[in-house]
Amino acid sequence: MSHTLFDKIWDQHCIAPLKDGSDLIYIDRLLLHERTGSVALKAVEEDGRSIANPAHVFCVMDHILDTYEDRSDQTTMPSGTDFIQSHRMSAVKYNLPLFDVNDETQGIVHVISPEQAIVLPGLTVVCPDSHTCTQGAFGALAWGIGSTQAEHALVTETLSLTKPNSMRITLEGSPQDGVTAKDIVLALIGSLSAGGAVGYVVEFAGPVVEEMDMEARMTLCNMAVEFSAFTALIAPDQKTFDYLKAGPYAPKGKEWKEACKNWLALKSEENAVFDQEITFDVSALLPSITWGTSPEHMIALSSPVPSATDSSTQRALDYMGLNEGDLLTEYSIDAAFIGSCTNSRISDLRRAATIIKGRKVADGVTAIVVPGSMKVRAQAEKEGIDKIFKEAGFEWRKPGCSMCFYAGGEHFGFQERVITTTNRNFESRQGPKTRSHLASPETVAASALMGKIIAASMLEDL
Ligand SMILES: CC(C)[C@H](C(=O)O)[C@@H](O)C(=O)O
Numbered sequence: 001m002s003h004t005l006f007d008k009i010w011d012q013h014c015i016a017p018l019k020d021g022s023d024l025i026y027i028d029r030l031l032l033h034e035r036t037g038s039v040a041l042k043a044v045e046e047d048g049r050s051i052a053n054p055a056h057v058f059c060v061m062d063h064i065l066d067t068y069e070d071r072s073d074q075t076t077m078p079s080g081t082d083f084i085q086s087h088r089m090s091a092v093k094y095n096l097p098l099f100d101v102n103d104e105t106q107g108i109v110h111v112i113s114p115e116q117a118i119v120l121p122g123l124t125v126v127c128p129d130s131h132t133c134t135q136g137a138f139g140a141l142a143w144g145i146g147s148t149q150a151e152h153a154l155v156t157e158t159l160s161l162t163k164p165n166s167m168r169i170t171l172e173g174s175p176q177d178g179v180t181a182k183d184i185v186l187a188l189i190g191s192l193s194a195g196g197a198v199g200y201v202v203e204f205a206g207p208v209v210e211e212m213d214m215e216a217r218m219t220l221c222n223m224a225v226e227f228s229a230f231t232a233l234i235a236p237d238q239k240t241f242d243y244l245k246a247g248p249y250a251p252k253g254k255e256w257k258e259a260c261k262n263w264l265a266l267k268s269e270e271n272a273v274f275d276q277e278i279t280f281d282v283s284a285l286l287p288s289i290t291w292g293t294s295p296e297h298m299i300a301l302s303s304p305v306p307s308a309t310d311s312s313t314q315r316a317l318d319y320m321g322l323n324e325g326d327l328l329t330e331y332s333i334d335a336a337f338i339g340s341c342t343n344s345r346i347s348d349l350r351r352a353a354t355i356i357k358g359r360k361v362a363d364g365v366t367a368i369v370v371p372g373s374m375k376v377r378a379q380a381e382k383e384g385i386d387k388i389f390k391e392a393g394f395e396w397r398k399p400g401c402s403m404c405f406y407a408g409g410e411h412f413g414f415q416e417r418v419i420t421t422t423n424r425n426f427e428s429r430q431g432p433k434t435r436s437h438l439a440s441p442e443t444v445a446a447s448a449l450m451g452k453i454i455a456a457s458m459l460e461d462l
C-alpha cells in the first residue's frame, strides 16, 4: 500500500498497538508554556516522578507575561506571577531548556520552536496548546494535547492515540495580489465550516502551498484547528531546510546533510490514498475578514454582512453590533492588533510596515504590534521596522500572546471593535465583550490608518 506523509511519520513512531485499538506513539519533543505546561510539571513533581528525557522538554514563557517594555514576573493576570515562577522553578529543578521572560530567545512557543529548530521534519511534537498544529508546516506531526497527556509524555516519552483519519487539501490556482495565506485559510474555513475536519490529520498540498514561504505555511497550518483538524502538515522541501538550518537545535555538519537527504523522502507517495480529498481553488479569492464570533463567520472584505440563518448567527450579529446587508467598511474600529502565533513573524511585520510607512494611525484608534519573538523583534529593529510603526502611532511591544488571549491578562476595552491578525474571534476573546475581526496583517495595517475596516488595496485609492 502507498503511504501518506502522515502514515510514514505514524509508522516510524508506533511502538506497539494497544489492546484498546489505539497505538503507543513515541514522542520526540514536548513543549511546555507557563499557562498549561507549569501545571503538568507541578503534577509530576508532586507525584515524585522523574522526567524521561529532560533534553527533549522545552519550557517557554508566552501566555501570561506582560508585553510592556520593562516587564518582570508581575503580570496583569491575577495569580499569573505564580504560573511564571512555578514554571521557572520546575525548569531549573529538572534541568529543562528554558526560554525565560527576559531572554533574547523568548517568544511565543510556536514562533520560537521553528526559530530554534526544535521542530524538525518527521518528528512528533506535542504541547498542551491547540495551535501546536502551526509546526506541522515543517513536515512534523505536531499536535495539541491536554495537561494530563503532557504529564504522561513527560514521564514516559509516549502517548497512546487512536490513529486519526487523513485528508488532503490541495490548494490550486494563483492568489490575486494582496491575498495572503491568512485570507486563504479564512476562506477555507468559511467553505468547510468550523467543524469541517473533525478527526482528520490534514495534509496541505499543491502548487499554492509549494509557492508559499515557510511563514505563510505556518499561518496556513496555524488555523487548521479552527476547522477542527487533529492537526495539519506539509511535506518538507528546500525552503523548510533553509528556514531551520541556522537553528541551534538543528543537526550540524555531516548529520545535517544526511538528515536533509532523509527528510526529502517525507512526502505522500503518488498513489497514496487519503480518507478524504478536497481541492480548493484560490484564484477568485479576495481579502477575507470575519464578521461574527467563529472563524467560519467570514466574508470577502468587499461583501455585505450576511443575514442571520439561525439563532446562533443572529446572536453573532447582535454580539458584534452589526446589521445585515451593511458593508464592514462602514464600521469604525477602536483598536488594531498585529501579533499572535498566526501572524507575528518578520515577514508579517515587513508587509504591514510597507503599508504603514509615512502614514499615521487614525485618531482614537489604539494600535499595537507584538512581535512573535525577541528574535523577530531584534530583526525588525535592525531593519528600522519598529520606527515605522512607532512614528505612525503604533505601540511596539515585547513578545508574548498578549491581546490574542484575554485569559492571559492583557486585553482591549469593553465592547471595543478590534481588527486583529489573531486566529480566534470568540466572544470576549480579546477583552470583555470585545468584537474581534480576524484579518491579514495588510488589512489590519490599512484599517488602523483609516480608523475603519478597509483592505490595503482600497487605501491606495484614497
Ligand atoms: C492557553 C492555551 C491552552 C490555549 C490553547 O490551547 O489554544 C491558548 O493558547 C489559546 O489560543 O486559546
Ligand code: SF4
Residues within 6 Å of the ligand: 063, 108, 129, 131, 340, 341, 342, 400, 401, 404, 405, 422, 423
Ligand atoms: S498567540 Fe494566541 S493562539 Fe497563539 S498560543 Fe498564544 S494565546 Fe494561543
